[in-house]
Amino acid sequence: MESFVIENRIWDPVETMPRSELRALQLVRLRALVERAAAIPLYREAFKENGITPDEIRSLDDIRRLPFTTKEDMRKHYPLGLLAVPREKIARIHGSSGTTGKPTFVAYTAEDMRIWADLCARFLVAGGLRPEHLVHIAFGYGLFTGGFGLHYGVERVGAAVVPAAAGNTPRQVMLIRDLGADVLVCTPSYALQIAEGARAEGIDPRTLPLRFGHFGGEPWTEDMRRQIEQELDLLAFNNYGLSEVVGPGVSGECAARDGMHIQEDHFLVECVDPETLEPVRDYEYGELVFTTLTKQGTPVIRYRSRDIAALDPCPCPCGRTTVRMSRVMGRTDDMLIIRGVNVFPSQIEEALLRVEGTAPHYQIVVERPGALDELTVRVEVRPEIFSDKMSQMQALRDRIDREIQSITGIRVRVELVEPQTIERSPGKAKRVLDLRK
Numbered sequence: 001m002e003s004f005v006i007e008n009r010i011w012d013p014v015e016t017m018p019r020s021e022l023r024a025l026q027l028v029r030l031r032a033l034v035e036r037a038a039a040i041p042l043y044r045e046a047f048k049e050n051g052i053t054p055d056e057i058r059s060l061d062d063i064r065r066l067p068f069t070t071k072e073d074m075r076k077h078y079p080l081g082l083l084a085v086p087r088e089k090i091a092r093i094h095g096s097s098g099t100t101g102k103p104t105f106v107a108y109t110a111e112d113m114r115i116w117a118d119l120c121a122r123f124l125v126a127g128g129l130r131p132e133h134l135v136h137i138a139f140g141y142g143l144f145t146g147g148f149g150l151h152y153g154v155e156r157v158g159a160a161v162v163p164a165a166a167g168n169t170p171r172q173v174m175l176i177r178d179l180g181a182d183v184l185v186c187t188p189s190y191a192l193q194i195a196e197g198a199r200a201e202g203i204d205p206r207t208l209p210l211r212f213g214h215f216g217g218e219p220w221t222e223d224m225r226r227q228i229e230q231e232l233d234l235l236a237f238n239n240y241g242l243s244e245v246v247g248p249g250v251s252g253e254c255a256a257r258d259g260m261h262i263q264e265d266h267f268l269v270e271c272v273d274p275e276t277l278e279p280v281r282d283y284e285y286g287e288l289v290f291t292t293l294t295k296q297g298t299p300v301i302r303y304r305s306r307d308i309a310a311l312d313p314c315p316c317p318c319g320r321t322t323v324r325m326s327r328v329m330g331r332t333d334d335m336l337i338i339r340g341v342n343v344f345p346s347q348i349e350e351a352l353l354r355v356e357g358t359a360p361h362y363q364i365v366v367e368r369p370g371a372l373d374e375l376t377v378r379v380e381v382r383p384e385i386f387s388d389k390m391s392q393m394q395a396l397r398d399r400i401d402r403e404i405q406s407i408t409g410i411r412v413r414v415e416l417v418e419p420q421t422i423e424r425s426p427g428k429a430k431r432v433l434d435l436r437k
């Protein structure tokens with residue numbers, strides 16, 4: 001939105017530190033981490049097996065001598081087996097619900113929380129937040145890191161917060177309008193639901209007072225950004241994070257909105273081939289792996305995020321010297337293999353957003369009726385387009401089919417459904433329904 005051009009502002013000068021200094025700082029912190037992590041049996045044993053001591057970490061490349069950590073490791077050490085400090089030092093516990101039963105917990109010391117608030121403040125300021133703003137947070141407040149993480153970041157900047165939390169969309173619309181929020185914080189899919197909720201109340205969502213949006217917590221596409229900006233008349237920024245590493249605050253976009261700056265003074269990032277675990281080249285897609293350089297409560301070494309993205313080391317016009325990550329293309333565990341072709345839900349989304357008349361509410365159903373996986377894309381049609389005429393609906397279906405084929409290379413079954421039939425979630429949208437299990 002041209003009307004809301006933002007001025008480049010930097011929260012902490014460390015964000016613009018020369019890379020050589022940044023790397024020296026990372027090395028000091030990595031050594032200290034190896035020392036701290038020896039308090040955790042999982043790492044202590046791995047270090048012993050491979051003869052690793054802090055002194056042997058002489059360059060950042062030595063990170064490759066350290067073991068990877070997976071979600072499975074976190075599950076095995078349920079609930080708090082990966083603490084690096086005595087329990088009394090813990091000030092907060094969050095968790096990630098996951099899809100398979102018990103959450104995995106992450107713990108923060110008071111110092112961890114101070115740093116976390118600062119990390120969120122950095123990307124919020126990079127994306128236009130100023131102390132005079134009013135921020136409406138429609139993320140869940142609870143074990144999920146989204147609500148509290150952003151909340152403290154906003155407070156750190158000195159702006160005002162409306163901790164609306166997730167759900168009850170009509171009430172969200174009322175609060176945004178009546179309190180005059182400038183900034184919206186939630187998942188990208190929920191931003192669109194808020195727009196939809198406003199229309200259902202007879203309110204043009206473009207007349208809401210919002211100027212910026214900071215969205216994250218789930219994958220989204222450039223087309224979805226355009227749609228959100230168009231529907232809510234705001235500037236939309238992307239931010240990324242994961243609970244095992246800290247929550248939101250791992251990376252976020254600056255005013256250039258061309259990749260998310262990874263906060264490398266606190267997180268050492270690698271991008272690896274998920275099969276071979278060897279590093280991929282800059283700009284190539286691979287799995288992001290994070291090492292928490294400063295975290296005290298539950299530090300992680302080489303945590304495999306399962307998120308597929310690419311790293312861009314090119315200097316950014318904003319002056320920050322940190323590496324930028326691309327949008328997350330998908331997760332290794334979200335990737336579908338249909339007749340031998342790898343397909344990510346984000347590719348389906350990209351195709352749908354190219355076809356006018358379809359709402360960005362969709363669900364991908366995977367089944368295995370025989371030997372092969374079959375994929376059905378259920379797409380909601382916008383109310384104004386939905387028609388009883390078979391021929392019109394057939395033409396729409398054909399267009400979607402063609403777009404999906406041109407992006408993914410495969411043909412899928414497309415099912416058009418009536419407006420409001422796909423289940424909405426106030427948090428992360430559930431895009432894939434896997435009926436194979």
Ligand code: DLL
Pocket residue numbers: 096097139144145146215216217218219220238239240241242243244247248249305307327328331
């Ligand atoms: O979703 C933390 C967060 C909250 C980030 C709010 C940003 C805003 P988890 O619940 O542990 O933590 O889920 C982490 O969500 O591994 C990605 O797959 C996905 N994810 C988070 N942000 C983005 C994003 C939070 N901007 C998982 N783009 C991650 C794509 C994202 N995927």
